[in-house]
Amino acid sequence: AQSVTQPDIHITVSEGASLELRCNYSYGATPYLFWYVQSPGQGLQLLLKYFSGDTLVQGIKGFEAEFKRSQSSFNLRKPSVHWSDAAEYFCAVGVSHGNEKLTFGTGTRLTIIP
Amino acid sequence: SAVISQKPSRDICQRGTSLTIQCQVDSQVTMMFWYRQQPGQSLTLIATANQGSEATYESGFVIDKFPISRPNLTFSTLTVSNMSPEDSSIYLCSVRIPGRGSYEQYFGPGTRLTVT
Numbered sequence: 001a002q003s004v005t006q007p008d009i010h011i012t013v014s015e016g017a018s019l020e021l022r023c024n025y026s027y028g029a030t031p032y033l034f035w036y037v038q039s040p041g042q043g044l045q046l047l048l049k050y051f052s053g054d055t056l057v058q059g060i061k062g063f064e065a066e067f068k069r070s071q072s073s074f075n076l077r078k079p080s081v082h083w084s085d086a087a088e089y090f091c092a093v094g095v096s097h098g099n100e101k102l103t104f105g106t107g108t109r110l111t112i113i114p
Numbered sequence: 115s116a117v118i119s120q121k122p123s124r125d126i127c128q129r130g131t132s133l134t135i136q137c138q139v140d141s142q143v144t145m146m147f148w149y150r151q152q153p154g155q156s157l158t159l160i161a162t163a164n165q166g167s168e169a170t171y172e173s174g175f176v177i178d179k180f181p182i183s184r185p186n187l188t189f190s191t192l193t194v195s196n197m198s199p200e201d202s203s204i205y206l207c208s209v210r211i212p213g214r215g216s217y218e219q220y221f222g223p224g225t226r227l228t229v230t
Contacts, residue, residue: 032217043206044157044221046115090156094217100145100210102217104157 002027004093006105014113015083021076021108023091032094033074034102035065039087047089050074061085086112116141116211118222126228127197134193135225137207142187145210147219148180152203160205163190197229 003026013019025031032051036044048059055067065076074091091105117140127133137146148160160180161169169182184190194201204226208219 034218036221041226043118043223044208046218046220049218100217100219101147101159101162102219106156 002031002093002103004091004103004105006089006091006108008108009106010109010111012111012113013081016080019076019078019081019085019110021089021091021110023074023076023105024072025074025091025093026072027093030069033065033067034092034094035059035063035074035076036090036092036104037061037087038090038107044090047076081110081112083112083114086110115220116143116209118207118209118220120205120207120222120225122225123223124226124228126230129198129229131197132193132195133197133227134191135205135207135227137190137192137222139188139209141211143209143211144187146184146190147208147210148182148190148192149206149208150203151206151224157206160192194227197227199229202227202229 005024007022034049035047037047038044047063048057050057050067058064063078067074088107088109090107092102094102119138121136146163149157150160151157159172160175161171163169163182163184165184165187179195181193204224206221206224208221
């Protein structure tokens with residue numbers, strides 16, 4: 001079965017600094033990959049997705065992610081974080097079993113300091 | 115994307131009672147999903163609810179505890195039955211939008227349930 005690992009439980013960065021959140025997946029073939037963000041008390045919002053093609057994908061709110069097959073990774077990046085980026089970030093994977101199910105990582109909580 | 119609403123947004127319930135959570139979408143969707151997010155945890159899929167068929171439950175979740183209805187293409191309910199404090203969680207519904215990429219799901223705002 002597929003799995004998703006987010007090694008960092010909590011990350012703190014200064015406002016204006018760059019950000020990289022790590023995500024590793026375990027699956028033999030190329031999966032469908034997603035990053036979601038959950039602000040306090042909110043549901044999940046889709047930031048970006050990778051299905052195929054260009055391995056660098058752009059999302060909303062200035063986020064991007066790069067799919068690296070050799071490393072089984074799909075890390076999320078942002079060149080300059082804003083205080084409003086403080087939230088919980090979840091990486092998710094879907095595999096081609098036709099059931100449309102997503103498997104979520106354990107999440108990374110991002111704290112922004114002034 | 116679709117606009118997804120859930121009712122109630124939060125509730126405090128006594129153990130042994132049941133709560134029905136509603137999920138409404140502003141467009142017709144085939145696939146709807148129900149997730150549980152326990153405090154400080156990630157999302158766990160409870161079941162997939164497709165219109166016109168019985169819900170498909172994940173390992174560890176049973177219909178008697180979490181009955182689901184899907185009467186039409188824009189609405190679903192999840193009932194948490196005979197609640198215990200361990201059922202205190204955020205319950206989220208999500209939908210798969212037709213025409214969007216495979217596996218791409220959009221989430222409702224969640225229902226925060228506290229069982230005392």
